[in-house]
Amino acid sequence: MYYSSIGILSLVLHVIINSDTLFRKRNDGRVKVRKKYRSFLFAIMTYYVADSLWGLLLEMGLISLTYVDTVFFFLSMGLSVFMWLNYIAAFLNMNEFWTRVLKVIAWLVLGSETVALIVNFFVPVMFYFNENGEYVASAARYYILIVQLVLFALIAIDTFVVAAKLKERKRRHFIAIGLSGMIMALFILLQAFFPMMPFYSVGCLLATTIIHSFVVVDERVESSRQLDAAKTVAYKDSLTNVRNINAYTEFKENVDKDIKRGVITEFAVVVFDLNDLKQVNDTRGHEAGDKYIQDGCRLICHVFRHSPVFRIGGDEFVSFLMNADYMNRANLIVIFNKHIDRNLERGGVIVSSGISEFDAASDSGYDEVFSRADELMYSRKKELKQIKSEMFVR
Template sequence: MESLLHSLMAVTCAIVLLVSLPQFKKTWDKRDPQDRSFARLVIWVILFCLNDGIWAIIATNHPHHETLLFASTTIFFAAAAITAYLWLDYTLCYLGKRIHHPKAYRIPALLLVVAQFALLLINIKYQFLFSVNESGYYRKTITAQYLFYMQYATYIFIGIVCLIKMKTGIKKKDRRKFTAVFLCVLAPIICGILQLFFPFAPFFSIGYMLGCCVIFTHVVIHMTRQTIYRQDSAIMAALSADFDLICYIDTQRKDVRFQTMNPRFKQIFDEDINSGLPSTQKLDKFLRTVIVPEDLPEFLKHGSCENSISELAKEPTFVTRVRVKIDNVIEFYELKIVHDSESNLTGYVIGMHNISHEERIKEETEKLKHDLMRTTLIASRDPLTGVNNRAAFNQKSDELLRDIEQGKSVEFAIIECDLNNLKIVNDQLGHEAGDLFIKTNCRAFCETFKHSPVYRIGGDEFVIVVQGSDYEERDALLDKLRSLREPNEPLRADRISFAAGIAEFDSQVDKTPADVLKRADAFMYIHKRHIKKREHAQESWE
């Protein structure tokens, strides 16, 4: 009955670990030495528990299989020795860099395993550790205790190291790891001591199973959380590749979670931000450190905790811009603040996106646009007078033509002005005087028709496209312009002398602005002939 109970309990321990193993495999990473080490330990403990169950059946129910029992017992002690080493191996992998010089731990443990194997091999011939008599009954000597001491020296050593580390001034996160390892190794130590007092009870199997379950509880669950966190971080990083910093602010718990993608931001957090500060104060200090002081009041106006909540109560998201200064370099950042709709206004997300590149493109675009406008303006301006040139008039004509073809109600008139005797001024007074003569008359055209564009379409030819309020008063304004004309004598460079003709657009007569210009040109020549005739008559009278 005792052997059956021993066997059932050992097999049950193996089944418990077999059931837990698939859950571990859901989260383990085959490339991670820690995960591989734990998998080896669990699988080996499962095999050990099954062997323990088989040994109990053979030892009590099959007294005439002395060779099988001796072999099973030898395998049992050898497996226990390997289990101790695998336990140490996992402990070192789990603690990682927190344990200095891991070889100093591995080599003695490995030597203990080799020593136990040597004793077991010698025992095959001399049977000074344990033996099976001719009747098939198992007998263990006092010397067999040395195998136990060798195995449990490893566990006790691990426990002592963890206790010492837990008492020293290490970080809270590291202390939790050493505590977890101590609890893991405590189970096989206690059960091993019980095994001394109850040699035919399955305390070895129970201790190993409990130790592995403690690892599951304190390590694998933590590993699962870490895996989920890494996955969440990877998803966040992929979705927020354009952001240099993302933080979730839980205003109810007064907690902030950071995700930095910019190495310079991370360096500031690591070097300039006190790790002992609460997370909310870390964020506040970071922002005050990097944001240009002139932009900080505007940011606090929208980006402070209270103001962000009030802003987000109106809209689910809002954006503000700040300048950030790092390493004496100023860059533009866009801060996007988004409300966490699931937390009932108790949480929100701030993302910092570097828009310096966009700002530079915007500046370059504005500059190109300005340069293009300037170039267009230069190309459409007469360099002497500063008014529009023939190219600009042609463009204006095209615009009017489109309106006409689209059937829009168009009202405009064209006045053509031709300067009188420009050649004479140039010949007698010089070209500088001729330029002054052109500019003086042009100024008169512009000052009279203040709301209409003036175009110089030739050396001495000007066109005025009369629209709007000037069109309503076109006759009065033309009379005013003609009244400015001065007689030719005495010949001066600053005199006003021209002939002008006007024609209004008539949809019944004109199909294009060119038709209006042709009629204005005709009226201008009529006016020019009238001026010459009158001047000739005046000269004859004199």
């Protein structure tokens, strides 16, 4: 039972540690490598099952079933080596020639082990059970284990050599892969000399844990960072550096979800529109028009600095007020309009605004609040145009 308990524990820890890789698919630039590693992990799981059953069946004296499981044991070990070599070829991003060489070696190792196990039914070249039901290892078993040991060791050494030429992050990944290969080689050696001890199970667990800790998790963090960076670019307006229409659309959807769940009960929407942008573009050029948009955005962000601001059109902006800004919304609008009044006198950027609050009793979603704020913004726009025209008359 002691022998089997190591295999069972290794299987449980293996699934816990690698559950994300085993059962969750990710679509990124490392899909091919991840698929190879996932196949290797499943092969290791197969080995753990065979190893765990071996100890139980032998202890129960079921020699015929133990013999069948021993065949399964060696096949699953050979499969794990085969999948490991395929993973390494993908991870190291080898050229086509060396990838083919490694695949041929992988098939030769798996094929020779399979042939040896078939021959073993007739001539005990791999193993046999004596008249006392004791497991006895034969010569071919040692040859095959030595070949696997040498493969792991050579690939580990090659990985260390490559690692020396790489930058810090990639070097860390390659060193982890090389170290895991060395561990596999060491525990294959121990398994060869101590067949009644589950050393290969322990080696597989240590090796996959190292890869998970120093490669898989690190790649996942880096992938998440790149995704966040790409999302930031995709959600940022290039001219003003505030959030763009993509971010606004997603934000609206999330607000509606929160409204339905009752998470949000108090918020206000401020809609902004730049007056006279077309006139600026027509008379002073598009470069001046871009600066006009930037000046307007800068003013909005200055007054509503604690709230998210979105550019949703060429000259349209929206700010979403919650918490302190929501409580102070009336004062903020007064401050903003004072800036606009001064700009009217000084010839600065003119921005119309309208604000509306969410009414939980009558509003079913965000768009109703936006529509009211938009109407008020257009009313303010007419008002500002009227004031400007009167100033010119005077």
